Amino acid sequence: MLEPNESGAVAGAGSANDEPGHNCLIWRHPAGPKSWWRGGLMWVGMIVFWGLLIWGAYALITNLTRKPPDTGHSNDHALRILDQRLASGEVDAGEYQRLRDLITTTDHQSPAGTGSPR
Secondary structure: OOOOOOOOOOOOOOOOOOOOOEEEEEHHHOOOOOOOHHHHHHHHHHHHHHHHHHHHHHHHHHHHHOOOOOOOOOOOHHHHHHHHHHOOOOOHHHHHHHHHHHHOOOOOOOOOOOOOOO
């Protein structure tokens, strides 16, 4: 029966190559007792892996659920240009009103006679 030695470690079955005091199983590992940094490197790698995985999931979810920008203000630029054309005299009041109605319509259908010929 195997019994613990004075340090509390249970000695292995032993062989002729065992050094005294170094017959614990961890000391017989091929990496040896001085490979503690490998364990630390493993932890760092695992933290980096999980961090990248969580960041990737977050980025994917926020990108897929992002709302498109509000398009209600896209007509402001066109109306400003139309106002400038009216002020400079390029268009008269009737043409201005027709173009303004065309810009501000919500269904964006082309008025009769201005569409492409078939």
